[in-house]
Amino acid sequence: MIRRCMHRVMRSFIIHMSSSTARRANADTLVKHLPNAELSEAVNGRDPAQIADIHCHPGNLFKPSYPFALRPAEIGVFQSHRRIWRKMVEENIDLAIITEDDLAIDPGRFARTLDLLQDHATVDSYVRLPVKQRETAVQVVAEKDDLRLILPKIIGLQCICQVVGREAARRLLGVTDQIDRPVDTLLQMHWVTKQPVHTVLGTGNREVAAQIGGSTIQTKIRPSGKLGREWKRGVYRAQLALRPQKP
Numbered sequence: 001m002i003r004r005c006m007h008r009v010m011r012s013f014i015i016h017m018s019s020s021t022a023r024r025a026n027a028d029t030l031v032k033h034l035p036n037a038e039l040s041e042a043v044n045g046r047d048p049a050q051i052a053d054i055h056c057h058p059g060n061l062f063k064p065s066y067p068f069a070l071r072p073a074e075i076g077v078f079q080s081h082r083r084i085w086r087k088m089v090e091e092n093i094d095l096a097i098i099t100e101d102d103l104a105i106d107p108g109r110f111a112r113t114l115d116l117l118q119d120h121a122t123v124d125s126y127v128r129l130p131v132k133q134r135e136t137a138v139q140v141v142a143e144k145d146d147l148r149l150i151l152p153k154i155i156g157l158q159c160i161c162q163v164v165g166r167e168a169a170r171r172l173l174g175v176t177d178q179i180d181r182p183v184d185t186l187l188q189m190h191w192v193t194k195q196p197v198h199t200v201l202g203t204g205n206r207e208v209a210a211q212i213g214g215s216t217i218q219t220k221i222r223p224s225g226k227l228g229r230e231w232k233r234g235v236y237r238a239q240l241a242l243r244p245q246k247p
Contacts, residue, residue, distance in 0.1 A: 010114075010163075011093050012037035015080045016101040017044060022213035027101040033110070034097055040084055042101075045076025054079060057180035062192050064239035066181035067232040078183040081159060082176060085169035092166065094123050099161045102212060103131075106204035109147075113203045116144045120198075123165040126172075126187070128199045130156055131207045135199050139247040147202045153244040155188040155197045161205055171195050191243055 012034035016027040018041060031037040044050050054075060059066030077100075084098050113129060120142055121127060127149070135152035142149040175193050176186065187197060 010035050010095045010097065012097040012099070013040040013084045013087075014038070014099050014101055014103075015040050015042050015077075015084070017042040019044075020101070020213065023101045026104065026208060026212050030099060030101070030103060030105070033105060033107050034099070035114075037097075040080065040087075043076040043079040043083065045072035045074065045079070051075055051079065055178040057178060059180050061178060061180040062186075062189060064236060066185060067236055068181075068229070070179070070181065074182040075179070077159070078176070078179055078186075081183050082173060085164070085173050088164065088166050088169040089173065094166050095121055095125075096164055096169075097161070098159075098164055100159065102207055102209040103160050104206040104208045105161075109202075109204035112145070113147060113200050116142060116147050116149055116200065117163060120149060121163055121165065123167045125163065125165040126168040126195055126197050127163040128156065128159075128197060129161040129163065129203045129205055130158060130199060130201075131160055131205045132156065132158065133201050135201070138245055141198065147200060149198060149200050151196065151245055151247060152199050154240060155190065155245065156199065157184045157188070158207075159184045159187070160207055161203075168195055188240055189243075190245055196245060 012030075014027050014030045014034070014037060016023060016039045027039055031039060056070055056075060058069065081098065084096065087093070088096055117127060135150065135154070135156045137148070137150035138153040139151040140148060141151060172187075172193060172195060179186070187193065187195070190196060
């Protein structure tokens with residue numbers, strides 16, 4: 001088990017839907033290896049009762065507009081993260097690792113990642129620990145061996161693993177009482193959230209959704225619709241590129 005590595009007591013929350021039995025073993029492995037860990041019941045976006053009080057909009061709350069309709073699973077994921085952010089604020093939790101249940105970690109490398117963050121993560125932090133190493137640094141904050149803590153120029157997608165501070169959680173709650181796009185896409189909009197997002201590259205984190213039942217978000221798209229979707233996605237990304245993070 002990864003022991004306490006921070007100057008504060010860090011909690012860990014693994015988002016997991018109890019009905020997803022194929023993912024339970026992996027979720028339990030994360031509970032075993034992450035510090036002070038517990039499962040956090042995922043919101044089922046396909047259950048009207050669970051999302052009855054959620055105000056969704058058709059991609060037009062913020063600029064640039066989001067060109068796709070929110071899928072039920074995306075709504076559920078967003079609200080699952082918000083549930084943990086709220087818990088952090090209400091219970092005065094300084095720092096938490098928030099993961100999804102299709103994450104696999106290398107315990108040794110993950111411990112070194114937390115060591116790297118020890119002098120940098122605060123209650124104001126949001127630090128991604130992504131499985132894809134695609135982000136380009138506008139600033140390198142710290143380096144240790146093959147790990148790099150960076151401020152990425154353009155914030156990457158996916159929320160499979162992150163370290164979140166209490167005040168960052170409070171800030172994000174304040175701008176997400178209504179939603180119009182997926183949580184990872186909203187987090188890219190630092191000019192909306194007022195929340196800088198950092199990234200640690202080299203953590204060794206992996207996504208294992210394919211081995212434990214497949215993605216809960218992706219849906220099949222007809223070939224005739226793929227070209228138009230890719231064009232819209234390209235236009236949207238080009239607009240994001242005009243608003244990079246700055247040191």
